Amino acid sequence: MSDQTAKYDPDEERAIREAVARHEPPTCPRDGTAMTARSIGGGSFGLGYSRKREWLICPTCKRSVIFDIKRGTRT
Ligand SMILES: [Zn+2]
Numbered sequence: 255m256s257d258q259t260a261k262y263d264p265d266e267e268r269a270i271r272e273a274v275a276r277h278e279p280p281t282c283p284r285d286g287t288a289m290t291a292r293s294i295g296g297g298s299f300g301l302g303y304s305r306k307r308e309w310l311i312c313p314t315c316k317r318s319v320i321f322d323i324k325r326g327t328r329t
Pocket residue numbers: 282283284285286287312313314315316317
């Protein structure tokens with residue numbers, strides 16, 4: 255199987271998302287590797303946006319996932 259577009263299944267993405275939501279260090283659901291997190295945003299992307307993006311990359315299987323982190327300003 256050649257896996258050119260390395261992506262996670264929706265279930266796997268959710269597992270990562272939940273770990274981040276709990277402020278736990280996310281690990282790759284496939285191989286258990288600690289994922290590398292990069293913040294995207296600021297700069298030229300969204301001035302005035304209170305939205306932040308996180309890009310998580312697994313250095314082992316090269317899968318990555320980007321998600322929006324909404325900062326709750328009202329409860
Ligand atoms: Zn992996």
